[in-house]
Amino acid sequence: MSLEAPDTTETDEVPERTPDELEALLGDLVIDRDDHLNAPGFVIRPDAVQETLSRLKSEAGYDHLSLVTAQEYENRYESIYHLKKFDDPTQEVSVVVPADKDDPVSESGDAVFRTADWHEREAYDLIGIEYDDHPDLRRILLPETWQGHPLSMDYDKDRPQIATLPEHANPLEDHHHDSESDTMFLNIGPHHPATHGVLHLKTILDGEQVIDVEPDIGYLHRCEEQMAQSGTYRHQIMPYPDRWDYISAGLLNEWAYARAAEDLADIEVPEYAQVIRTMGAEMCRIAAHMLALATFALDVNGDFTATFMYAINDRERVQDLLEDLTGQRLMFNYFRLGGVVWDLPEPRGEFFSKTRDFLDQLPGSVEEYHDLVTANEIFQMRTIDTGILPPEVAKNYGATGPVARGSGVDYDLRRDDPYGYYDELEWDVVTEDGCDNYSRLLVRMREVEESAKIIEQCIDLLEDWPEEERNIQANVPRTLRPDDDTEIYRAVEAAKGELGIYMRADGTDKPARFKIRSPCFSNLQTLPEMANGEYIPDVIAALGSLDIVLGEVDR
Amino acid sequence: MSSDQPFITDESRVVTETRDSRMTGQGDRFNSRLREAFGSSPFILTKFDKFLNWCRGSSMFMLQFGIACCSIEMMHTYAVKHDLDRFGSGVPRASPRQADVMIVPGTIVSKFAPRMKRVYDQMPEPKFVVGMGSCTISGGPFQEGYNVIKGAEEVIPIDIHVPGCPPRPEALVYGVVKLQERIANGEAAPVTVKPYELEEFSDLEKDELVETLADQIDEDELVMRYNFADSP
Numbered sequence: 001m002s003l004e005a006p007d008t009t010e011t012d013e014v015p016e017r018t019p020d021e022l023e024a025l026l027g028d029l030v031i032d033r034d035d036h037l038n039a040p041g042f043v044i045r046p047d048a049v050q051e052t053l054s055r056l057k058s059e060a061g062y063d064h065l066s067l068v069t070a071q072e073y074e075n076r077y078e079s080i081y082h083l084k085k086f087d088d089p090t091q092e093v094s095v096v097v098p099a100d101k102d103d104p105v106s107e108s109g110d111a112v113f114r115t116a117d118w119h120e121r122e123a124y125d126l127i128g129i130e131y132d133d134h135p136d137l138r139r140i141l142l143p144e145t146w147q148g149h150p151l152s153m154d155y156d157k158d159r160p161q162i163a164t165l166p167e168h169a170n171p172l173e174d175h176h177h178d179s180e181s182d183t184m185f186l187n188i189g190p191h192h193p194a195t196h197g198v199l200h201l202k203t204i205l206d207g208e209q210v211i212d213v214e215p216d217i218g219y220l221h222r223c224e225e226q227m228a229q230s231g232t233y234r235h236q237i238m239p240y241p242d243r244w245d246y247i248s249a250g251l252l253n254e255w256a257y258a259r260a261a262e263d264l265a266d267i268e269v270p271e272y273a274q275v276i277r278t279m280g281a282e283m284c285r286i287a288a289h290m291l292a293l294a295t296f297a298l299d300v301n302g303d304f305t306a307t308f309m310y311a312i313n314d315r316e317r318v319q320d321l322l323e324d325l326t327g328q329r330l331m332f333n334y335f336r337l338g339g340v341v342w343d344l345p346e347p348r349g350e351f352f353s354k355t356r357d358f359l360d361q362l363p364g365s366v367e368e369y370h371d372l373v374t375a376n377e378i379f380q381m382r383t384i385d386t387g388i389l390p391p392e393v394a395k396n397y398g399a400t401g402p403v404a405r406g407s408g409v410d411y412d413l414r415r416d417d418p419y420g421y422y423d424e425l426e427w428d429v430v431t432e433d434g435c436d437n438y439s440r441l442l443v444r445m446r447e448v449e450e451s452a453k454i455i456e457q458c459i460d461l462l463e464d465w466p467e468e469e470r471n472i473q474a475n476v477p478r479t480l481r482p483d484d485d486t487e488i489y490r491a492v493e494a495a496k497g498e499l500g501i502y503m504r505a506d507g508t509d510k511p512a513r514f515k516i517r518s519p520c521f522s523n524l525q526t527l528p529e530m531a532n533g534e535y536i537p538d539v540i541a542a543l544g545s546l547d548i549v550l551g552e553v554d555r
Numbered sequence: 556m557s558s559d560q561p562f563i564t565d566e567s568r569v570v571t572e573t574r575d576s577r578m579t580g581q582g583d584r585f586n587s588r589l590r591e592a593f594g595s596s597p598f599i600l601t602k603f604d605k606f607l608n609w610c611r612g613s614s615m616f617m618l619q620f621g622i623a624c625c626s627i628e629m630m631h632t633y634a635v636k637h638d639l640d641r642f643g644s645g646v647p648r649a650s651p652r653q654a655d656v657m658i659v660p661g662t663i664v665s666k667f668a669p670r671m672k673r674v675y676d677q678m679p680e681p682k683f684v685v686g687m688g689s690c691t692i693s694g695g696p697f698q699e700g701y702n703v704i705k706g707a708e709e710v711i712p713i714d715i716h717v718p719g720c721p722p723r724p725e726a727l728v729y730g731v732v733k734l735q736e737r738i739a740n741g742e743a744a745p746v747t748v749k750p751y752e753l754e755e756f757s758d759l760e761k762d763e764l765v766e767t768l769a770d771q772i773d774e775d776e777l778v779m780r781y782n783f784a785d786s787p
Contacts, residue, residue, distance in 0.1 A: 142702060143666045150701040157701055161665065190667065191674050193619050193649045197626070198667055219667040220623055223700030230699065239696065246624035291627070312634035319631075330628060330721055551623055 014088040017060055022093060025060060026052060037263060037488040039082070039092035046099050046106035047132075053081060053095065053112040061085055062093055065113035065398055067489065067517035069502045070123030072152050077104040077129050081116075082489045082502065082517075086395055086409060089417045089498075094489070099129055108134040115398035118525050126151040126225075141218035141554055151226065182206055186536075190219045194299050194540045197550035199524075203539070210539055213531045215524055217553050224555040228514035233261055233480040234337060237514075242331040244516065245552040248287035248319065249495040251280045251326075254335040259419055260490035260501035261337050264482045270471040271421070272462075273339035278421040279458035280325055280334065282451040286362075287318040288495035289402075289444040289451075292547040296441055297373050299544035300382050307372050314365055317358050324351055337480070339473030344462065355459055362452050366445060374442065383437040387530040387542030390435055397529070398522040401497025402447065403546055406440035408433040413493040425457045437538075437545040444547070479509050489517075496520050496547060516555050520548040604741065611655070611681065612739035615731075618654035618678065619647035622671075623661025625688040625721040637724040644731050651677040656734070658727070659713070662690035662697055663704040675711045683743055685730055686713040689720045696720065714743045 019040035023030055029052050032043035044052050056062040062083040069080040077099040085091050099106045108131035109116035120131045121140040128149035131137055139146060145162075148155050188194070188201040195201065198219035204212045224240055231237040241253035255277060262269060269277075294311035301307070319329050324345045326334040334341055345351050373379055389399070394407040404411055412429040414422040430446040432439035484507035491500030497519030506512035523546050530546075531539040617639075621629070632639050639645035648654045651674045663671060675684070684707075689695030691707040698705055707713055714737065717730035737743040 146665075155701075190670050191620060191651075197621050197623070198670075219664065219670070220662065221664055221666065221702050222623075222662050222697045223702050226700060227697060243624055243696070246627055248627070309635045312631060313636070316631065316636050329723060330624065 014061070014085060014091065016088075016091050022056075022060060026055060029055075034094075034096045036094050037486055038490060039094045041080070041094035041096050041487075043096045043098065046097050049081070049095070049097055049107035049109050050111050050133075053083075053109050056083055056093060056095070057112055060093075061087070062091075063395055064089070065109065065115050065119075066491065066498065067500055067502060067515065068109070068116055068119035068123060069489075069513070069515040070127040070129050071504065071513040071515075072127055074153075076101050077106075077127065079106055079120075079123060079129055080487075080502070081109060082500075086411050089411070089413060089491075092489070104129045105132055106130075107132045110134055113398065114396045115522050115525060118521065125149070128152045139218075141221040143218070150223070183211060188539075190216075195543065196295060196548060199543075199548070199550055199553070201527075201539070201543075203536070205536065208535050210531050210534055210536060213528050213539055215527055217524070217550070219554065220550045221554040222551070225514050225516060228257075228516075229511055232509045233265065233482070233511065234476070234478065234509070237261075237511075238335060238337075239331065239333045242333060243551060244518065244555060245288070245494060245496060245499070245520070245549045246330065247291045247495070247549055248315065248322070248330060249284045249549075250330065250332040251277070251284045251322075251334060252288075252492065252494040253499060254332070255281055255420070256490070256492045256494065256499040256501050258335045258337060259492055260488055260503055261480075263490055264486060264488045264503055264505060265337070265476075265480050267338045267476055268474055269339055270474055272465055272470050273472050273474075274421045275458050275461050275465075276325075276340050276344065276472070277335065278425070279455050279462070280322065280332075280340075281420070282454045282458075283318050283322055283325075285451045285495050286448050286455075287315050287322070289448050290315045290318070292402075292444050292495075293369060293373065293441065296541075296544040296547070297379075300379060300541050301373075301376070307369070310365065310368065310372070314362075321351075321355055321358060324354070336473055336476075338476040339471075341472075343470060343472050348463075352459055352463055355455065359452050359456055359459075362448070366448060369445060374438070374445065380438065382537070382541055383441065383545070384434070385436050386534060386538040387437040387545055388435050389526055389530050393529050394526065397526045399497070399526050400522065401493070401495070401519050402440055402443040403497065403523045403526070405429070405431045406443045406545075407435040413491055413498055417491070419492060421458070421461075422454070425454055427453050427457075437541050440545040440547075481505075481507060481509050483507065491517065494519060496549065496552065497523060499552075518552040518555060520546075520550075520552045521555075524548050524553055608741045609739050612735040612737075613643045615644040615656045615683075615735065615738075616646050616648045616654045617644060618651055618657040618674070619649045620657055620674070621660060622663070622667070623690065625660035625690075628721045628724055629658055629660045629687060629727065632724040632727045637728060639728060639731060642728065642732055642735065644735060651675075652679060654678055655681065656683045656685060656731075658685045658687050658731075659691045659707045659711075660687040660721075662695065663707050663710060664700075664702045665704065666702075668704050668710045671707075672710050683734060683738065684711060684713045684715075685727075685734055686716045687727060687730070688722060689718055692716050692718060 026042060029044050029048045030042045031045060034041040034043050062085055064084040064086050065081060066084050067082040071078050079097045081095040083093045097106050106129060108120055118140060120134055121137060123129050124137055125139040125141050126149060147161060184205045186203040186205055188203055190198045190200040200216035202214045202216055203210055224244060227240050228237050237257060238254060241257045242250035244253050290311045294308045297307035323329050326332040389407050391407045391409050394404050394409055400411060408431055410431050415429050427450045430443050430450060432443050482505035487504045489500055489502040491498045499519055500517035502515040503511045504513040527543060530542040631637055633645055633647060657675060686692060686707050694703045694705040697703045715730050715734045717726055719726055
């Protein structure tokens with residue numbers, strides 16, 4: 001992993017193995033091939049997961065377990081481990097693990113990739129596959145009292161869920177002070193101003209120091225995957241991505257679905273639409289990072305008056321632009337498969353000058369944030385060298401986005417796995433080597449500047465685009481029916497990191513399995529690593545610096 | 556003292572002038588409807604209830620309570636530009652024990668519903684609830700979800716529904732102002748009496764409704780039932 005400045009020749013340094021070489025490496029572990037559109041897929045026995053993953057990790061360099069997808073077929077269960085390389089995310093491989101229909105048990109990958117822990121708990125919760133050697137196989141999204149696995153085939157939706165009161169009893173009702181030890185159990189959330197939504201942190205304290213913190217999620221599990229699986233590709237799925245990461249990052253999320261579905265159905269997007277997409281997506285990124293800054297300052301400084309209001313003010317400006325572009329303030333629903341829904345607002349000149357005005361005042365306000373926040377001595381004392389996340393740990397947990405880049409992991413899908421118009425534009429990937437709360441904030445603030453650069457170039461391009469070539473949508477059939485049994489995993493760089501979609505088509509106009517790889521889900525899993533041994537206020541700072549959105553964590 | 560500016564002894568003239576200047580001209584910023592009702596006299600005759608309702612409506616402490624997407628628009632409503640505080644209702648309190656109004660901004664799922672009920676129970680009465688967004692009305696776009704409560708009203712009583720996905724800040728402001736109006740007019744029920752309070756604190760006989768409700772409760776094993784099939 002290179003810690004030096006971004007270097008475009010990086011792809012040449014990473015040796016790529018052909019699928020046959022990989023098969024040779026895995027040897028008799030492989031029992032079949034099941035290639036996906038994005039990667040070669042190797043079917044292995046359910047008791048060879050650890051061996052396979054560790055060989056691929058240590059010998060072939062696949063060090064990023066991006067996602068674990070679980071699904072049920074008519075005759076079997078299946079877990080898919082989507083592996084990538086942090087150095088070159090275009091090199092992908094899928095490990096397919098079928099499990100018995102009557103007794104779905106498969107080996108856990110947790111020993112090789114820590115990130116598998118939560119992914120497998122989710123698979124157990126929603127699908128019902130059990131993982132051997134898993135350290136802590138419990139439900140993660142649904143309540144402990146839930147009966148059945150809702151995305152499995154035999155789930156009865158009409159059966160009422162009954163929870164007795166003792167199971168819902170207040171965990172703090174008893175006196176939790178143990179006379180033998182000095183530790184204390186503390187609940188933070190699910191309703192707490194510092195948890196950024198409905199997150200529940202089960203914290204064990206020794207005095208003011210945190211011994212163990214366990215995030216308890218699922219308070220906003222809105223069945224996004226079920227919703228997408230019951231919608232048609234062409235129009236019905238697109239509104240939902242807006243609601244995954246709802247901090248104005250709608251267009252970035254829509255792009256994740258658009259990219260996966262366009263590759264699945266083989267749709268070409270016109271260049272003009274790609275430029276509009278790129279511009280809109282970067283506006284969303286600015287808005288999202290502004291709120292991250294605002295809430296972080298609120299968490300760390302308790303500064304509801306200055307920084308928070310300033311940042312909200314800048315967000316209002318971006319939202320105004322996005323409203324002009326898309327017609328909505330927050331839930332844009334602007335992308336369509338094969339392009340965008342409509343062209344830039346008329347009169348175009350007014351939109352361009354409004355955007356330029358925004359870009360002109362942005363350096364000034366960023367300067368102001370640096371004066372207010374990052375140059376503030378109290379703020380620095382609170383954030384520098386707290387919440388340390390070493391790069392190896394970040395990679396092991398599958399952390400991406402500003403969290404990984406704040407730990408010096410030079411990984412940005414916009415550059416490494418280019419899509420849209422990013423590879424035609426001049427911009428840099430921001431990394432910081434501090435690995436602490438401060439670095440993660442700095443990365444976000446500098447990314448705002450990079451996004452502004454991208455928007456400016458897009459505006460220039462759009463302004464000079466010849467009128468007769470303004471093609472906003474490709475010709476896409478009214479009903480899309482991708483071929484039966486095609487599978488794809490595609491990711492984009494959303495505001496919080498790698499946002500990926502796995503889809504399996506079954507020949508109908510709806511996906512048979514729709515799985516979302518949410519960056520916040522993996523990022524949040526690193527919290528115990530950062531917080532254990534620190535003081536309580538540092539846990540809050542670390543959580544703020546992770547910048548999670550519960551809508552995306554729980555989906 | 557010069558003779559052309561005599562010392563004013565006529566008190567009624569002073570009072571009249573003060574009132575006039577307040578109701579017109581330079582005293583304009585004091586010229587509220589209340590002042591008009593007061594006139595120059597410092598007394599006002601009203602019913603105590605009416606006065607209290609007016610106070611409640613004019614000074615509401617909101618619970619700082621974020622659930623989902625709508626909470627982002629709610630933050631924008633509190634913050635600059637939209638500034639809910641202009642209407643005397645924009646002080647977010649982090650503790651439910653200090654709040655009068657709870658804005659429910661988002662989708663309620665089965666795991667969160669009991670928690671929200673607990674937060675609501677912790678608020679002192681009189682308390683009011685604004686349901687923000689389609690999810691609190693019916694479950695919104697997620698209504699079909701296996702885990703989604705179909706409307707916040709399944710869990711707690713709601714005074715005002717603001718539709719939208721999410722509602723614009725202007726819509727939320729309108730909803731809150733409507734709630735204030737209702738409270739001031741005494742239309743929103745300020746106090747809800749719980750069945751066990753009836754039993755405990757009143758010498759009234761249990762009426763039929765309370766009786767039937769109480770009969771449904773299995774006292775040893777109180778049960779929370781998410782019946783997604785039967786809810787609307």
